[in-house]
Amino acid sequence: MAAAERFAAVSGFAKSCTREVGRLLAAAAAAKPQGGGAGGGTGAGGGGARLHRGLGAGARPVTVEQEMALAVHAHDVFADDPNVTVLAGDWRLLGPHAPFDVFFCDGGGKRDDPGLVVDLLAPGGILILDDFTPSTDWPPRFEGEADELRLCYLTHPALTATEVLTTPYASTVIAVRRD
Template sequence: MSLVDAAYARAAANGFGQSCEPEVGRLLAALAAALPPGARVLEIGTGAGAGTAWIAEGLRPRTDVTVDSIEADPAVAAVAATGDWPPFVRLHVADALEFLATAPGGYDLVFADAFGGKIEGLDRTVAKLHPRGTLVVDDMTPVEGWPEDFRAKQDGVRRALLADPQLVTVELAHGSGMIVGVRRPPAG
C-alpha cells in the first residue's frame, strides 16, 4: 500500500474527515518532486498524514530532503505517527505559531493547512519561505455551512495572500480552492 493510500485508510479508520483532497495532494507531490537538493518542506496541520504522504511520495526515492510536519492536537498526531514514514519525514506535536517562531532556517515548500499558520500568523508562515520558496494554501473556496466568522477569516487569508507584495500568487479553482504563492527573491 502506498503512503497516500495508507494515510487515507488511517483517516477513515479514525474518523478523521479533514484530510487534504487528492487534487491538492497531487499538486503537493508535483511541487515536491521539483524541489532542489537539500530542500526543506514544512506542512502545518499534519492531520492523519495525507498531505505528508503526498509530499513524501513526490520526493521519493530522494533522501536529501527534510519534511517537518506539525500537528497541534496530540490525539490526531498519534494517528499520523502510526504511519511507516521515510526517514526524511519528521512529525512534530506542536503549536504552529510557536514552531514558526523557534524553528531555525526557512523552507522551500510550505503547505499551510491549519488555523495556526494560515488563519492566524500567516505573516510568520510567509516569513519562513526561502526566496523562490512555494506556499500552498487550500480551502480557499467557501463551503456551504461554514460559519460566517470562519468564512470572513478565510476570505481575509485569501485577500492577504493575493495582495502580499512578497509573493507572486495564483488562485486555483481546483480541489478545495487553492492559492499558490512563490516568494520573490530580494531585489538586486
C-alpha cells in the same frame, strides 16, 4: 500515503486534503527535489505523505499537528523514513526548521499570522493554502464580503501568487516567495 488514507477512514478523520490538492502538493514538491518541505496541520498525514513523495528520497520534511493522537499516528505513517520529522504541538514549532522550499499551511497560521507564514518560506519557496471558495470577482469575495485573507496572500509584496480551482467548488492559493 496508503497508511494515511487507511487511518483517515478508520478513525473518521474527515478533514484530509482532497486528492486534487494532494496532487498539487506532490507536483509543487517535485519542483524542489530534496528540498525542505513542511506541512502545518498534519491531520491523518495525507498531505504530508504527498509532499514527502514529491520531494523524493533524501529530503527532510517536517510536519506538525496540535492533536496528540494525530501526531502519534503520524509517527507511524512516516516511521519508515527517519528523515521525516513529526512535531506535536502548535504550528509555530516549525520555526526552527525553516526556511521551507514548500509549505502546505493547513492548520494554524494561515489566518492568525500570515506574516510569519511568509517568513517561513525560503526564497523561491512555494506556499500552498487550500479550502478557499471560488470567486470570479476581484477582489475575491466570500459570503458577500471582500475576502481579506485571500487578498492578503494574493497581493503580498514578497509573493507572486495565483489561485487555481482544484475542484469546481474549491480553490487553492499557490504563492512563490520572491526574495
